[in-house]
Amino acid sequence: MTTVSRASWPGRTPDGAAGPEAGPGRARDDGCRGERLERAVAASDAPDVVFALSREGRRTVRTGGTAPPPPHPRDTLLYETGSATKTFTGLLLAELVDEGRLSGGEPAVTLLDGGRPPGSDPVTLAHLVTHTAGLPALPAAFYPRALPAWRSNPYARFPDARVIDAFLRHRPRHRPGTRWRYSNFGVAVLGHALAAATGTPWPDLVSGRLLRPLGLRHTAPRAGAGAGTDATGHGKDGTAVPGFDAGGFGAAGAVRATPHDLLTFLEAHLDPARCPPLAGALYAVRTPVLRRGLGHRHVHTVAWFRHPADGGPFYFHSGATLGQQTFLGFRPATGTALAAVCTRRFRAHDPFLATAYALLAGE
Template sequence: MTGRLMPWPGTLVDDARASDGPATDAAPEDAALGPRLERAVDACDAPDVVFAVSRRGGRTIRSGGTAPPPPVPRPELRYELGSASKTFTGLLLTRLIQHGRLSGGEPAVACLAPGRAAGPAPVTLAHLVTHTAGLPSLPRDFFVRALPAWRTNPYARYPAPYVIDAFLRHRPRHRPGTRWHYSNFGVAVLGHAVAAVTATDWDELVAAQVLRPLALSETGPRPLGHGVDAVGHGKDGRTAVPAFDAGGFPAAGALRATPRDLLTFLEAHLDPPHGPLADALLSVRTPVLRRGLGHRHVHTVAWFRHPTGGGPMYFHGGATMGQQAFIGFRPDTGTALAALCTRRFRAGDPFVATAYSLLAEGLEE
């Protein structure tokens, strides 16, 4: 799929029920949204489901599921975000660029193997975050190494040294920056490259640069257990699966968060607070890539961007072996939505479509 890169500061030129009832939160609830979110919960056949919405300063959360309510209420559990973690990684990179610690144009090879020649058309950090590095979705040998744990934790069998080595050995089929191909591999490499050049582990880097400044105390890359983390289930909705281990792909999918923290994260994008992240939060809305027929598909450095009747909506989905997430926001309506569930859905199941439709429709009365 060909694409056209757009200017990005410093670099780019070219998815009988048990109900928990209403959740309480510090902000006032939007009573008109309750029935719509309850219907959304009911539409998703999963052990645990949460739909959380922030609109014009009010928060409304509804939850339920096919399983009995857990000891810890569903809205208070931490859920695996999978690829929705990439929105945090994109914000992290943008902040580091705006603070002058990176430009985005650094060749990833130079970050990971100092002294090694980058070549005439190197893969840069900007290419990695925008999925234009010419990398496949996963390293070529990933499936062979992951196969023994394919139904439990395949990523755990492919740790960071394997990711880095696979990148250093890879030869892109296309010149970086000319084609778009969604790549967990690429964003994983980005995380390792940024960690190397800043001499800071990715876990600490994202915590220091994104999580703590936004007061996201219920978000992190490691499972805490002890009833704090939601338990994922397979496609049958009954078989529990182990907590997700991202292995060497933390920047591409390791984060866990509560619905409350996700609304805080999304609200910051709607109305960036004064402080060190304000400019970065606005910058990640900016289109940096258009692709497809007539360049209809628009991407920012962290989000998929689709048009609506009133303005653009920004969103990202994610899935692990046993959970799914969908997060997004619409500046024109002041609306943010986080949808989470503990089942790995098949293609065509309603979770992502329900969440997307709620945000696209604007959730107006």
């Protein structure tokens, strides 16, 4: 059984300062960092790989892969972030709460079903973003519809209306807020609830409230948004796969971006003051709101997994589509951010995620 301990909604107080100023050894450190990134690229064993690291505002980027170089430089392509999209959706909710537009305690059913009374123990927006809503990873009705396109684009067969309908029909096995279960379904529903609460579709909310204030010109909240040239994903056997269509699960997996834009996104988390309109929300998504597991060892914020490290915690989230993977993370105590992407999906014993995690943990 998983027990959950919840803190109050996050506030503005940062939990880590920027790292020390650069010293005489900086050039040497940059060289060593570049060598570590090159080793990480090689270890990832994927057709296209980019590791982009920022330390105290200074960026080091290395690209490579097992495939011939594509027509455009690898670090200028837009990569599918998969579940790392949830960090954008979590920040969006935090921004709406910081603005006073929402509290996080709103019942999702009331927003999505024409003001229906919520009843006892309703699923709230806070439950959805923290994976404590009592929802499965995917709705039961998803699988029979998705199966014919399981190896191409299963999510595209389950559009917005079906996600909302599946939520309104679902009866949780456990009282919301009592158990943690990672759920693409739940965060997808959150995106639709935010759209209903604001009268603005989720992609437009992300574009207007996050991408433009942060200057992310090469980030798209949906396929075909015209932000740049998409990277081509590959299956486990190395064959190319179609571009990912998130269907009604956009808030849980639709964002695609260049490594440089992803690094800009992370740098804003390291220094929220650089973006005053989002400063409160950027600080808020660092704050632990849920602890679970034996001894409450697993810590979560409304957007990130949070792990301890010498000198201060680091925050991370990974994501995968049928043919691509992403790892995003940052360490406030050392002023470090890492955006890593690759164009192959591994199912088990994945070298990419382990390499990216170890690199961030060692910075």
